[in-house]
Amino acid sequence: MGRTLLGCVAIGIAGFTTFANAETPVAGFKQALENESIGLLPADGFRLRIGACPDCAVPKQNLWYFQNEFIAVPANATAASGFSRGVDRNTDVARWAATPAAAQLAHPSVVWLGAPGILEGATVLAGGQTLRTANGQEIGLKLAPRLSTNRSYANAATTAWLAGRQVRMRGTLEDAGGRPSFVARTIWPADFAIEPATLKTEPLKHPTGLAHFVRAPAGEGKSIETRLLWERHPGQERAWKDKPVLGIVLNGAQGDDDESLGGHFAVATGRFGDKGDWSNWAVNNFYNLDSVSEKGILAATVPMDNYLMDLNSGQQYYRPSVMLVAVLNNARTAVAYQGGIQRVFNHFYRHDFRYRHAAANCTGISVDVFDALGWHVPKRxxxxxxxxxxxxxxxxxxxxxxxxxxxxxxxxxxEQVRLLPAVGFDAIGQDLLQLVGTEGMPKRPLSSYEQQLREDVEAILLVRIPQVPSSRAMGSAPVFSFDEFRSRVPADQADWKIVPVGPRPFPAVLREADLTPDDDPSPVPLPVAGIGAGLGAILAAFVWRRRARPARKAASDRRIPETADAE
Known part of the structure; x- marks a missing residue:
């Protein structure tokens, strides 16, 4: 489950402390929470810990999944997001959203950071074993080890893709025989920045435009592609630094796993950083807690650089992605979503509900929060x-x-908007464009949350994010329908490429008495059972009639004729 042994964690923290307390030997290196933000929140309201921390004022169920992982937890327990016991997640969010508390963003109980340090402004030199820091110093570069269950990893193609690029990295600074060396777990190219001034306006020409954008070949580019769909004040300076955002992230299909052709879905919140940086936006990532990901993915709120570019669990190491970004002039809609989804995570970690690939997957859980807040994305x-x-x-x-x-x-x-990541992405994007008036206003009455969105959105843009070359097969666009899925997999399921995963049983000792019931559905759906019961009754009556016919015929001789006729 973890990627770092407890002893290594202690060494890592000790090493970090030594470097931090001394005169900084490496330009651009800092502690993971130093002068950082986690989404919409400044990081100084958090503390760096590992999950096995007895002093963390966080529910023990939440911490259990991160026992040997670096996390950020609220510095003050009173600032942490809560949840309501005894009600389902959607009712909880809807009730909470109607209270004054929803206007103030609390801290997520757990943010998965993955590493204790950050190195910024360094350039990867040819060969991939050396970095040049911001002040010209050359230090060693090592990669965090590949998980034994991960079937592919960074290789020479990755090194060539990164060579010569300035990067931001999460990892650990080590003393390698008197020479500093950075062990990188996450590598984020600085040229991934979204530069508002250079964005080209290109509205969608048809409602199918979003689907066409998603389906377009991703190619093997080195950096992101951007497209501005709409802005409230064309021609004015785009002063987006510190502007809040709401981002819809759609990850594509993997090239080596037929069960992943549906892609993945997540919602991000944050603010534009200096020079268009978005590496510290908070991504709310839902995966099945009851199985162990071969890539080490854990369901959590994570920084964007961790979500996309972790060497083992990063989405971009095994598929391309696209993102729809709503730039806001007021943080309230993003604050409401982030606050609501944090409550859902608290329900999720304690097993009030479980991940279900149809009824409660990454898309459905995320869309449900919008619905509970009042954004009623049209269903299909x-x-x-x-x-x-x-x-x-x-x-x-x-x-x-x-x-x-x-x-x-x-x-x-x-419902397809809840089931399929690509359909959810398309439906949200089309409705957002309608809310701001580009495609004609929605015909439904707007809720207060929808009205706020309409008022607060300053610009809408699309971002295409390339897959990082590695030993993994290149991915593609996700499917938009069940029929498309069936057309892209081998007809014989025995020929499917499938990555088996092991179970992660939730400890009975962590189950609480007030859990909201979340029983497995009956293996026989009610409509099927009803039809089966009906067919069974008809069959039983038919058999009974066949067996009873001789006796009835004999008895008919003793009946009056009209009874026989009636018979």
């Missing part, structure tokens, strides 16, 4: 509810598993 309906019953029977019989039948039934009956 389930994929094929009428076909789902037949599909249930076919898959259950073919696989010899009612659970497999239930899975396909749930997929075909789930």
């Amino acid at each position: 309906g389930p994929t094929a509810p009428l076909k789902s019953i037949g599909a249930y029977g076919y898959v259950a019989a073919t696989d010899g598993s009612l659970a497999s039948g239930r899975k396909i039934y749930d997929y075909l009956n789930e």
Whole structure:
């Protein structure tokens, strides 16, 4: 589960402390929370810890997943996000959003940082084993080790992709025989900056434009591509530094895992940094807590550079991504979302609800928070509810598993905006553009949250983020439908490329008595059971009639004729 042994954690902190207390030997190196932000919040309200910290005023369930990982926790327990016991996550968010407390952003209980230090302004030199710091000093560069379960990793192609580029890195500074060396866990190219002044305005020409942008070949570019869709004040200076943002992140399909063709979805909040930097935006990343990711991914609020560019768990090391960014002139809508999703994480870590690939996946959980706040993104309906019953029977019989039948039934009956990351991204983007008036106002009455969005959005832009070359196969766009998914995988499921993952059982000792019930759905859906019961009754009546016919015929001789006629 962890990537750093407890002893190494102690050494890392000790080494960091030595460097920090001395006259800084490496320009640009600092502690992970020094002069930083975590999304919308300044980092000075947090403390750097590892999950195995008895002094952290954070629920023990939240910490359990990060026992050997560097995290940020609230410095003051009273500033931490809470949650309401005994109610489901969406009811909790909706009730909380109606209180004055929602206007003030509390701190997330856990932020997964991954490393204790940051090195900024360094340049990767040819060969990938040396860095030139901001003051010209040359120090060593090492990469954090590949997880044993991770099937691919940085290679010579990665080194060539990074060579000559200025980077921001998360990791640990070591003393290698009297020479400093940085062990990098996250490497973020500085030229990923979004430069407002150079953005080119290119509105969508058709409602399908977002889908076309997502589906366009990602290529193998070195830096990001940007496209400004709309701005409130064309021609005016784009003074976006410190402007709050709401970002919708869509990660593509992996090239080596047929089960990942749906992609991944997350929502980010933060502020534009100096020179268009967005590396410290907070990304709210939901993954299955009950399995161990082969890439070491943990469900958490994480800085953007960790989310995209961690050498093991970073999304860009195994697929391309796109992002829709709403630049805001008021932080209130982003504050409300971040505060709401932090409450959901508290429910999630304690197992009030569990990750479900149809009903509660990364897209559904994220979209539900918007809905609870009042952004009612138009639904598109389930994929094929009428076909789902037949599909249930076919898959259950073919696989010899009612659970497999239930899975396909749930997929075909789930609302597509909640089910598929690409559809959720497209629906949110189209509705946002309608809210600001580019595609005609929505026909529905606007909620107060939707009205705030309409008033607060200053600009809307798209960002394409390239996949980092490595030993992993290049990824592609995610699917937009279940039929597209079926068309892209081998017809025989035995031929699918699948990455098996191990279980991560939640300790019984961490389960609390007031957990909101989250039972597994019945392996036989009610409609299927109802149809089955009906068919069973008809079949039973038919059999009974067949068996009873001789006796009834004999008895008819003793009945009056009209009874026989009625018979």
